[in-house]
Amino acid sequence: MNSELSFNLLLADQSLSADLRAIAEKVRSGDRISFDECVLLYEKAELGYLGILANSIREKRHGDKTYFNRNFHIEPTNLCVYDCKFCSYSVLIKERSDGWEYTMQEMLDIVKKYDGQPVTEVHIVGGVLPQYDVAFYSELFTSIRKHRPDLHIKALTPVEYHYIFKKAKIDYATGMKMMKDAGLESIPGGGAEIFHPDIRVQIAKDKCTGDQWLEIHEEWHKLGMRSNATMLYGHIEEYWHRVDHMEKLRSLQDKTGGFQTFIPLKFRNQDNQMSDIPEVSVIEDLRNYAIARIYLDNFEHIKAYWAMISRSTAQLSLNFGVDDIDGTLDDTTKIYSMAGAEEQHPAMTTQELVELIKNAGRHPIERDTLYNVITDYQNHEFPQEEKPKFYKLPVLN
Numbered sequence: 001m002n003s004e005l006s007f008n009l010l011l012a013d014q015s016l017s018a019d020l021r022a023i024a025e026k027v028r029s030g031d032r033i034s035f036d037e038c039v040l041l042y043e044k045a046e047l048g049y050l051g052i053l054a055n056s057i058r059e060k061r062h063g064d065k066t067y068f069n070r071n072f073h074i075e076p077t078n079l080c081v082y083d084c085k086f087c088s089y090s091v092l093i094k095e096r097s098d099g100w101e102y103t104m105q106e107m108l109d110i111v112k113k114y115d116g117q118p119v120t121e122v123h124i125v126g127g128v129l130p131q132y133d134v135a136f137y138s139e140l141f142t143s144i145r146k147h148r149p150d151l152h153i154k155a156l157t158p159v160e161y162h163y164i165f166k167k168a169k170i171d172y173a174t175g176m177k178m179m180k181d182a183g184l185e186s187i188p189g190g191g192a193e194i195f196h197p198d199i200r201v202q203i204a205k206d207k208c209t210g211d212q213w214l215e216i217h218e219e220w221h222k223l224g225m226r227s228n229a230t231m232l233y234g235h236i237e238e239y240w241h242r243v244d245h246m247e248k249l250r251s252l253q254d255k256t257g258g259f260q261t262f263i264p265l266k267f268r269n270q271d272n273q274m275s276d277i278p279e280v281s282v283i284e285d286l287r288n289y290a291i292a293r294i295y296l297d298n299f300e301h302i303k304a305y306w307a308m309i310s311r312s313t314a315q316l317s318l319n320f321g322v323d324d325i326d327g328t329l330d331d332t333t334k335i336y337s338m339a340g341a342e343e344q345h346p347a348m349t350t351q352e353l354v355e356l357i358k359n360a361g362r363h364p365i366e367r368d369t370l371y372n373v374i375t376d377y378q379n380h381e382f383p384q385e386e387k388p389k390f391y392k393l394p395v396l397n
């Protein structure tokens, strides 16, 4: 059913409350919804209603187009000076024997493994360690650029940048300029968690504050560069904390226009200090994607990490505002599997990803980091020998 028809049927429903009808009419005419209206959506709106609103925005912006990219991850270390309660990934620095810490050479060797392969991006993010400082990361970025100038370097979050700049006694503007000069091209959305201090202090105390996170992105945007933003939802926060988080992002985006994509991240409760908190349902995941699509009217893209929420939920999410599915091609990332994600070995070939998108009735587009189209796969024929393997069943624990 097309989104216009769905909207008409929704508005014709006499049982729709006046407040939800008013929001639907705003969305239909492209008006921005308010903070309170967004809280109301979280509290009252049913999945079907949210899907109609979010899908109409998604289709107005992108039609059926669904983006993915070919990247690989480098996770320099799982040791960390911080101790975030939700983190299933890090090992405290004092328990060093349980962790890994790559040398510069080891990281460059990972990059070299992809020589000749059609990847367009390296995504670098991990724990925070004192020896990885401004000089280290500058040299790493410069060396990667020198070895492979066409590879887009998307690296580190404000959590790392705040730490290394503070240690080097340089301000954010100077530090981000140094990173840019070294070869950094964009910054991923991590480390945002929930900005509101009442929640942040309980789940991620000591690392950069919400305001500092936003300030680092702002400095980066001022250099004409792009970044992403995330939100860790489904733990101890209330709905209005999520809205507060998105409001801060929407305001900064009004100012700079530097964000490309918003990525809601589901809290997973495996092997961390918040294991007693139940995870939210798939229904809540889809509601959250949809509400993000409705509220963040100045963000071009909403992304789902298929490795985190499973392939089938990722397919469903394409009807709830999501237009981008992250495209890790091999299992170079341990962040999701260690947090209890559905995909314990997140590997998918391009053909598998293309078929996953097509099977959901959407139009697969391979993009680069900045959303330039690399290949339109709608009518693409894969050579015989690349026929898909059977999917591995997820192996838990």
Ligand code: SF4
Residues within 6 Å of the ligand: 080, 081, 082, 083, 084, 087, 088, 089, 090, 126, 127, 128, 159, 204, 207
């Ligand atoms: S979430 Fe990041 S900063 Fe926090 S403990 Fe884990 S690796 Fe360290």
